[in-house]
Amino acid sequence: MKKGELTEERIKQTAKLLFQQKGYAAVKTREIAEASGINLALLNYYFRSKENLFQQIMADTMRTFMQRLLLIMMQPESDFRQKIIDITEGYLDLLEQEPNLPLFIMNNLGTHADELFGEMQPDKVFTRSFFAQQYREEINAKRLPDQPLVQFVCNLLSLIVFPYIASPMLSRMAGDEERFLKMLKERKKMIPVWIENMYQK
Amino acid sequence: MKKGELTEERIKQTAKLLFQQKGYAAVKTREIAEASGINLALLNYYFRSKENLFQQIMADTMRTFMQRLLLIMMQPESDFRQKIIDITEGYLDLLEQEPNLPLFIMNNLGTHADELFGEMQPDKVFTRSFFAQQYREEINAKRLPDQPLVQFVCNLLSLIVFPYIASPMLSRMAGDEERFLKMLKERKKMIPVWIENMYQK
DNA sequence: TTTTGTTTTAATCATTTGTTTAATTTTTGA
């Protein structure tokens, strides 16, 4: 009863990594089995099918990724500027450990976008969250132009996520890997500043 | 001699679309054949193998995508600000017609990043192009902070490309498809403004 | 028309791949 759950989890972690790196169709069940150090048949014993294993992993991934944004947006304590810093640092820390996550998410957004928000209604979050309220306050105080919140969040996520999506291109543009990594580090400080400036008139 | 080249091109276009939508491994040769209205064997007659067909398509795609940026960067006529506008509008026009292009590129960057620049040396473009020169002039004139050019280009490309990569998520955040499309339109005007403001102190 | 080279087709091959089965080993609880 204990041993099983352990290997089940091991398979899931291995599969998650492989799916992230190569995508659903490119990963073969035998590859997952070998990489997890299990017999091929065990995969179906625990997960019924490759498809089902993938669905489980995707549901987890989507929810966790979005939760990171939503939890901060719903924080009553922190102010608007602090939330931007929290979102930036939160995601950049995550991406340091899972650099393939963004591309993985984006690739499967088409079929799994609904799972992003789990139980929550997207529009509720984007109109009634503390972050949404604070955003409107900024607009009312004329510190931000009157544009939809999505536009703002889109810009923030763009700047955070894109370098990890385009890293092979950017590291070539940067000249070498070292300069690219330096650039990534720099962004953690700069993104909140850039975002703030962007809307300054 | 004429008929052949025509079907060859038809296969290539169909395959390109499928590869963009589903990725290499998920597209089956029979699917390409059926969608192109040809017999399965013709695919190997013209392209030797699925792999080879894909390589051809990727090489084309990478070069064309990057060329769009590099050509503008090497323009002697236009000034710095105009180049930013040209890059933004150039790419957004392209993406309107090929919305899956960014994800397709990013997914295959790992294996095909070298083909991005074709003959050119990346560092040459990023240090000796007119755009690079003009960027340094802006820095010298204190109109821009002293940061590497890649950082700047990364931000510009982020804002242009990300909405097309994350569209299923963003359209949900926006509330409905209509509002999302409105947002996309708005960005064409706003991105150059945002970019300019970003670096204002 | 005949001939020659090109294009297209149906059928087939050899692997790969997801899944299942049936037997074996290991673990657990009484």
Place this chain on the structure above:
DNA sequence: TCAAAAATTAAACAAATGATTAAAACAAAA
């Protein structure tokens, strides 16, 4: 300790998949 349950394995199956073959249809040149 020992039987029942859980975990693991080797072997095999059926469908799919990329590729090839040999023959047919077609087009162009002589």
